[in-house]
Amino acid sequence: MGIxxxxxxxxVRANEIxxxxxxxxxxxxxSLDYETPVQLLVAVILSAQCTDExxxxxxxxxxxxxxxxxxxxxxxxxxxxxxxxxxxxxRNKAKNIRGACEMIMRDFDGKVPNTMDSLLKLPGVARxxxxxxxxxxxxxxxxxxxxTHVKRLTKRLGLTxxxxxxxxxxxxxxxxxxxxxxxxxxRIIYHGRAVCNxxxxxxxxxxxxxxxxxxxxx
DNA sequence: ATCCCGAGGG
DNA sequence: CCCTCTGGAT
Numbered sequence: 471m472g473i474x475x476x477x478x479x480x481x482v483r484a485n486e487i488x489x490x491x492x493x494x495x496x497x498x499x500x501s502l503d504y505e506t507p508v509q510l511l512v513a514v515i516l517s518a519q520c521t522d523e524x525x526x527x528x529x530x531x532x533x534x535x536x537x538x539x540x541x542x543x544x545x546x547x548x549x550x551x552x553x554x555x556x557x558x559x560x561r562n563k564a565k566n567i568r569g570a571c572e573m574i575m576r577d578f579d580g581k582v583p584n585t586m587d588s589l590l591k592l593p594g595v596a597r598x599x600x601x602x603x604x605x606x607x608x609x610x611x612x613x614x615x616x617x618t619h620v621k622r623l624t625k626r627l628g629l630t631x632x633x634x635x636x637x638x639x640x641x642x643x644x645x646x647x648x649x650x651x652x653x654x655x656x657r658i659i660y661h662g663r664a665v666c667n668x669x670x671x672x673x674x675x676x677x678x679x680x681x682x683x684x685x686x687x688x
Numbered sequence: 689a690t691c692c693c694g695a696g697g698g
Numbered sequence: 699c700c701c702t703c704t705g706g707a708t
Contacts, residue, residue: 502704518705524695525704558694562706596706617704635705659704668702669698 484629484645487681491657494677498656500606503529507582507607508539508574511592512567514599520557528554539580543571566594584608597636605652614642615655619662626666628683 501522502513509529516525532553536542542550550564557563570592574582582603583589589600598617604610614620616635620642624630630641646654662668665676671684679685 500704514704515706517703519693519703520695520705521703556694558703559692559705560694562692566706594706598705602704615704618702619704655704662704 481645495657495660498660510607514602515594516557539571539574543575569593586612611648611651614639614651619659623658623662626684
């Protein structure tokens with residue numbers, strides 16, 4: 471089989487998986503709670519190595535105390551650390567949140583930037599965070615959000631052989647239509663939480679098993 | 689490659 | 699105890 475055929479059949483399979491995911495999780499949405507682009511940015515920074523559920527437990531108080539970029543840029547670091555403590559990595563997260571908001575005030579006219587290059591200048595922001603903010607705050611599909619779930623499932627599904635997030639992202643960008651990049655990630659994450667979890671994937675009740683090279687043959 | 693870090697599951 | 703949870707910087 472030639473390389474072209476091999477790649478296009480992989481694309482066909484990726485898009486079949488996409489169709490199934492839409493059917494399985496028709497109402498999937500970003501599960502972080504936020505009102506504004508800055509609040510989304512902060513919530514995504516907090517979500518590192520932490521469940522969205524826990525992030526949503528701390529953000530109500532956090533956003534009540536520091537509602538916008540001005541407030542967070544001028545926040546007392548110790549108070550900020552205390553408010554985000556239970557999400558883990560609280561020192562770095564507090565510093566990054568304040569640092570990012572300082573930069574937003576100083577260099578970006580008080581608004582969360584809407585380009586990948588600018589977002590990547592913010593402390594604590596790399597492609598994963600930038601992709602989420604661009605997609606959900608601005609409706610811009612700059613790339614595919616690759617987190618631990620997306621990486622794990624994409625690899626198990628045989629759609630990438632890489633571990634590096636950027637290479638996984640490039641593979642997905644070449645396989646999926648651009649308009650579906652973000653909903654792929656959201657639904658893959660749902661599936662990763664509900665069925666294809668890290669420790670013990672439930673292949674026996676997985677609706678993607680027949681399309682998955684990692685599932686046991688029945 | 690290693691560090692940051694809390695919380696929950698097994 | 700070890701692993702994992704929507705990562706990023708050094």
